[in-house]
Amino acid sequence: MIARRTLALFALSSVFFGGTFVAAKAGLEYFPPLLFVAFRFDIAAVITAAYAAIRFSRTDLTPRTAGDVVGILATGGLVIGLANSLLFVGQQYATSAVGAIVFSLNPILTPVFAAVFLSNERLSPRGAVGMVLGLLGVALVVSPDPSMLVGGDALGRAILFAGAASAALGAVLIRRVDATLSSTVRIAWGLPLAAALSHAFALASGESTAAIAWSSEAILALGYVSVFAGVLAYLAYFALLDETGAIRANLVFYVVPVVSTLGGWALLDERVAPLAIVGFLTIFAGFAILGSESIDVRSRLPSAAALLEDVRSDRDARCAEDRSSVADESKGYRSD
Template identity: 65%
Template sequence: MVEKRALAFFALASVFFGGVFVAAKAGQAYFPPLLFVALRFDVAAAVLLGYAAVTTAREDLLPRTRGDVAGILATGVLAIGLANGLLFVGQQYVSSAVGSIIFSLSPIFTPLLAAFLLSDERLSRRGTVGVLVGLLGVAFVVGVNPENLLGGGVVGKAIILGSAASAALGSVLIHRADGTLSSTVRTAWALPVSALMVHGMSLGAGESLSAVSWTPAAFAALVYVSVFAGAVAYIAYFGLLDQVGAIRASLVFYVSPVVATLGGWALLGESISLSTVAGFGVIFAGFAILGSEDSEGWLPEFVARLPTGGSSKVLTDGGRDTECRTGCDAD
């Protein structure tokens, strides 16, 4: 994740997804939860489909392979639709802090699912340590302890746990599908699928537009979750997924609680404790551990790519440099 594009995607997705917890807390005072999500997808789909139509060649807009269709369905049904529907419903029963740390289990689910469903993604021992250290940091940030995680609100916690599992499974299946569509076009096709699914869930739950209170604050919350935490964040996250894989892209959900905590402090007047500050440091340590494994092979790879002028240095058993020119025996 050293490329500027990947870092930009990571930052955008982390910030905008983190803001969802703050916006959802404010917006659910005006919207029924599933209808809030469905309207979010309606707006995000219109924005992203328009953006894709303007920025993408016509021949690259239509799905052409089974992998394209599979990627659209995995995105629309699991990674976006079900994950967000369950998250917004579950947040009715638990605090933002508890909800954010439970959803942050997604990076734990992702490598477990990838081990079974992907042949090219495995988390090393060092990577596992980094993920677990990052999760510990999230727990510090949101101030959650085992007592209040296991205490009341079991239904809400189970729903959000299902949301995290759905997001992780969707991300792994997108990577497995290996489609030909760009992440932006794939997400643009997926959002209408998500919208239709969640509108159906909303109708089934007995929600209606008459229950919506259309105030300036309601419009602001809807615009944020639809455009910024919707269209823009999805472009960033799924672009990151295509670049770095399911496991590392899922680490966005470690940074999101940090953003949610800072947003709550800045916009809702929530306090930040010393344990929160310590948690930021622990999360950074987790990223440092995870990132360090990517740098192990950079020096040999760099040296191997240096121009040799028709010769290359080979280290013998005795530790001496010997020269092997083109045409040498492979042994």
């Protein structure tokens, strides 16, 4: 049952986050990037706060420890607010392919921060191989021109890298602190912080609401990134973070480019290159290697050896019994 719940949370996080890039690409035709992010978090904050007020008591909603406060700051400030703001700003200076690869460094950066801040989360050599395969698969999926990764605007790549580092560091800090608040309550507190941070960035960059072109398509895009990629995706992701840890939870960012590529193909008529199929299989192979760590063959060897020993002992006992019965026969009637 725990495995099914974990798989469901992973799938929901991957699908909803992956759809963000498809909706964002459509919505950025109508919204300035930072205001788009800010409005997204405004709506998500209202919905999550209403849900939390109905679902939890006042005691459950009240931060009681320093760990609760740090968890809220890491959730709203690092994982949601700063990471998304840097992602949208950096995307202005880089292609979506470069952005996908740079931001997919998140699972690689997470073990680095975990090695510093967490004593119970370490990446094994087998896990490192799986991580590298996953990153290679992401590169094959988005199929960038190598010249784009080497040349181009270094500022855009630096901003995107800072966004990935912010998300990875925030996830590790959430795991480190001894918080008493549930993940849903942390999100309810963190989303207003993320919205305020995004509005501050939008104001500092000179974005104005006058630049918004309201339309049905704009409302649909805003609705998706607010409700599905905002409320539902973060509820699933942070619950997954609490269950599996920062290293495994952040593997969703390897699946996100796969979902966004398939979503762009299905909804925006974008072409899927044959090399992307190889990338899908490479990511799957990386996950298979990571998942195999949960199967410790050596732990099963003693039980197998014990079974063989039982069979051997039973056979020796039967042989001894046969020899004893033969020895007990009368001399005149011993069989040949």
